[in-house]
Structure formats: C-alpha cells, structure tokens
Amino acid sequence: xxxxxxxxxxGSIGTNxxxxxxxxxxxxxxxxxxxxxxxxxxxxxxxxxKPQAVAVSTExxxxxxxxxxxxxxxxxxxxxxxxxxxxxxxxxxxVISAIVGAAGLVxxxxxxxxxxxxxxxxxxxxxMAGKLMQDxxxxxxxxxxxxxxxxxxxxxxxxxxxxxxxxxxxxxxxGGALWTLTKEQLQDVTPERALQHPNWKMGSKITIDSxxxxxxxxxxxxxxxxxxxxxxxxDVVVHRESIIHSLVEYTDRSMxxxxxLPDMRTPISYAMRYPERLPLDLPSLDLAExxxxxxxxxxxxxxxxxxxxxxxLRVGGTMPAxxxxxxxxxxxxxxxxxxxxxxxxEVIRNTMDAHTCRDVSSLDDALEADRWARxxxxxxxxxxxx
Ligand SMILES: NC(=O)c1ccc[n+]([C@@H]2O[C@H](COP(=O)([O-])OP(=O)(O)OC[C@H]3O[C@@H](n4cnc5c(N)ncnc54)[C@H](OP(=O)(O)O)[C@@H]3O)[C@@H](O)[C@H]2O)c1
Numbered sequence: 057x058x059x060x061x062x063x064x065x066x067g068s069i070g071t072n073x074x075x076x077x078x079x080x081x082x083x084x085x086x087x088x089x090x091x092x093x094x095x096x097x098x099x100x101x102x103x104x105x106k107p108q109a110v111a112v113s114t115e116x117x118x119x120x121x122x123x124x125x126x127x128x129x130x131x132x133x134x135x136x137x138x139x140x141x142x143x144x145x146x147x148x149x150x151v152i153s154a155i156v157g158a159a160g161l162v163x164x165x166x167x168x169x170x171x172x173x174x175x176x177x178x179x180x181x182x183x184m185a186g187k188l189m190q191d192x193x194x195x196x197x198x199x200x201x202x203x204x205x206x207x208x209x210x211x212x213x214x215x216x217x218x219x220x221x222x223x224x225x226x227x228x229x230x231g232g233a234l235w236t237l238t239k240e241q242l243q244d245v246t247p248e249r250a251l252q253h254p255n256w257k258m259g260s261k262i263t264i265d266s267x268x269x270x271x272x273x274x275x276x277x278x279x280x281x282x283x284x285x286x287x288x289x290x291d292v293v294v295h296r297e298s299i300i301h302s303l304v305e306y307t308d309r310s311m312x313x314x315x316x317l318p319d320m321r322t323p324i325s326y327a328m329r330y331p332e333r334l335p336l337d338l339p340s341l342d343l344a345e346x347x348x349x350x351x352x353x354x355x356x357x358x359x360x361x362x363x364x365x366x367x368x369l370r371v372g373g374t375m376p377a378x379x380x381x382x383x384x385x386x387x388x389x390x391x392x393x394x395x396x397x398x399x400x401x402e403v404i405r406n407t408m409d410a411h412t413c414r415d416v417s418s419l420d421d422a423l424e425a426d427r428w429a430r431x432x433x434x435x436x437x438x439x440x441x442x
C-alpha cells in the first residue's frame with residue numbers, strides 16, 4: 057500500500073489519479089490533497105478518500121471548506137504555505153504534482169526536499185527551475201517519474217537501454233485544436249474554438265498551450281531536464297492521432313516508441329506503480345481499426361511558440377522561467393478576451409526580448425524571474441489588447 061499526496065486533486069490530472077486510486081484501493085491510500093477554489097469538488101473528494109490534511113489556495117476557500125467538513129477528521133490549511141505544508145507532510149511515499157502553472161513550483165520543490173518521490177504532471181516548475189529540481193532530487197534520493205504522456209513514453213522507451221546509445225528524443229504533438237487553420241483564420245479564433253482539443257480532455261491552460269504549440273515548447277524544456285539531454289537532440293513531429301506518444305532514436309537508427317489510446321490514466325498509473333503495471337480496464341488500441349498514422353513537421357510560421365521554447369533553452373538561465381510566466385499571463389488574457397490568439401506569441405516574444413538573463417542557482421532566482429516576467433507581460437497585454 058502506497059501513501060500518496062495529490063497536489064491539484066480537483067483538476068483533470070487530479071481526478072484521473074483519484075479514478076486510479078478508486079480502482080485499486082489495496083494499492084493506494086490518499087493522505088493529503090490540495091485544490092485551488094473548487095470547494096464543492098474538494099469536499100466530495102474528502103468524503104470519498106478521507107485524507108488527513110487538505111489545503112486550498114485562499115483563506116476564504118479554506119473557511120468555506122472547514123464549514124462544510126465539520127463532521128470529518130481532516131485538517132484544512134490555506135495559501136501557498138498550507139499547500140506546501142501538505143506537499144511535505146510526513147508519511148507519504150509519492151506526491152502527484154498536478155497543480156497547473158508556476159503555482160506548483162514551491163510545493164513540488166518542498167515535496168522533493170522532504171524526500172518524497174514525485175509523479176510529475178505539472179511541467180511548468182521543471183521549465184522554470186529544471187536544474188535546481190533535478191539537483192535537489194539527487195541530493196534527497198528522490199525519483200521524478202514523468203506523467204506527461206510524451207515523457208512517460210520516452211521514459212518507457214529508454215527502459216533497459218544505455219543513455220549513451222540514445223541519438224535523439226522525438227516528442228509527438230497532436231497539433232491541438234487549430235492545426236488546420238490558416239494564419240488569417242487564427243487571427244479571429246475564439247477561446248471556445250481553441251479549447252476544442254481533438255484528442256485529450258484537459259484543463260483550459262494546457263489546452264490553449266496545445267493550440268499554440270507552446271505545450272510542446274514547454275515539453276522540450278521538460279525533456280531536457282528529465283532526461284539530461286541537450287535541446288539539439290530533442291525533435292518534435294506532429295502526429296494528429298495521438299497514438300504514438302513519443303519515440304527514442306538510438307545510435308543504430310532503430311526507434312522505440314510507446315503507443316496507446318489517448319487516456320492519461322495509463323501514464324499516471326505507470327508513474328504511480330513503477331515498475332509494475334496496473335491492469336487497467338480500458339479499451340485496447342486496435343491498430344487495424346486506426347488504419348493510418350500520419351506525421352508531419354511543425355509549422356513555425358503559424359505556431360511560433362514551439363521555437364520560443366527551444367530558444368529559451370539555448371539562452372538558458374532565467375529565460376525558460378520568463379517564457380513560462382509570460383505564457384501564463386498571455387494565455388489568461390486570451391481566455392478572458394483581452395488579446396487575440398496570435399497575440400499570445402507576441403507577448404511572450406516581447407517579454408523574452410526585454411529580459412536580461414541571469415543564472416538560476418536558487419528558488420528565489422526562479423521566482424524573481426517569474427515575478428519580473430509577469431509584470432512585463434501584463435504591460436504588453438495592455439499594449440496588445442483588442
Ligand atoms: N490534463 C492533462 O491531460 C495533462 C497532461 C499532461 C500534463 N498536464 C499538466 O498537469 C498540470 C495540471 O493540468 P490539468 O489539466 O489537470 O489542469 P486543471 O484541470 O486546470 O487543474 C489544475 C489544478 O490546479 C489547481 N490550481 C490552480 N491554480 C492553483 C493555485 N494558484 N494554487 C493551488 N492550486 C491551484 C486547481 O484547483 P481548482 O480547480 O480547485 O481551482 C486544480 O486542482 C499542468 O501543469 C499540465 O500542463 C496535464
């Protein structure tokens with residue numbers, strides 16, 4: 057029986073994780089959970105899974121949750137401090153890191169520093185401070201298991217092989233909701249249209265990242281740190297069907313890939329039970345029914361965000377944290393009707409251009425770059441606003 061903590065239990069990854077816990081009650085016990093503001097869902101989760109401690113992002117949400125849970129023996133904490141306390145609470149074997157965005161950095165790092173293994177869905181902290189997170193993981197004997205389907209596929213395709221035999225990693229990209237649109241059509245895309253992902257049901261931020269291809273840019277940075285490989289050896293290919301989740305090419309030119317229907321419960325369960333595989337009662341991939349798998353190159357003209365991800369890595373230091381923060385501000389502005397779809401890349405590009413890069417040798421360095429970029433990107437959002 058593994059004791060687990062779920063950071064972001066109310067989100068898409070969080071609820072998929074709880075679905076696995078529900079299917080395998082002999083294997084997992086949830087001792088801690090955190091949410092943002094979805095109090096109703098969190099209350100239902102507390103009643104079903106009976107964690108010892110829970111945290112939410114504000115004191116007012118915590119007060120509402122406490123009032124709803126008076127009959128339950130659960131400690132309810134608030135704010136980043138409360139979430140961080142839950143992330144580091146004693147007794148857990150594994151922390152599922154599934155908060156969205158930079159808000160996950162401090163709690164995930166606290167979980168690492170308290171010696172807990174991590175199942176990492178929340179890619180943004182790895183983008184902001186990948187070297188620091190890996191250094192801390194090594195120092196505390198912590199394993200970071202990828203949950204992102206692409207990184208899980210690479211992790212699985214590397215099993216039993218020598219790292220020195222790897223030639224390159226190839227991340228597959230679905231292309232997101234807007235892949236078939238022209239640049240002119242992209243100009244007038246609404247948030248509702250951009251949120252219609254063809255293959256995956258995910259939170260709104262990552263769904264927009266998928267449509268801009270920034271999700272792949274963030275994943276290139278994540279792969280660089282998860283697998284200790286330079287960005288020049290990480291490629292991206294667009295594969296609309298999301299059946300091949302990613303590939304590794306070896307020096308003898310053979311490629312090893314991992315395939316499956318798009319369902320996050322497969323990579324989540326692999327990270328939770330590694331090296332065992334859980335017998336998931338899900339539909340099988342029927343290759344004869346799929347018939348054809350297609351591949352093409354990314355289009356950097358219509359979707360410039362992927363290249364911004366590569367560029368942030370080439371510059372290094374605080375630049376990936378700046379890329380990430382500017383993206384969070386720009387996506388939020390797009391979702392709220394503040395800027396156009398193509399304005400997202402413009403805001404990020406201009407924020408990066410204005411940044412003077414520094415080394416990230418501490419958490420404060422990453423947080424300071426994040427704060428700076430948010431202010432800068434916010435001012436650009438006003439300049440670009442419709
Ligand atoms: N969804 C996927 O299939 C998928 C696949 C690969 C990787 N990922 C990565 O996994 C992470 C989570 O994605 P998701 O799709 O599950 O997102 P989501 O559905 O939007 O869920 C985000 C979770 O984070 C919580 N949260 C939001 N802001 C917070 C804050 N300031 N402080 C504390 N908690 C906060 C939310 O709480 P409330 O809802 O209660 O407000 C929710 O529990 C992202 O980094 C994403 O890139 C997701």
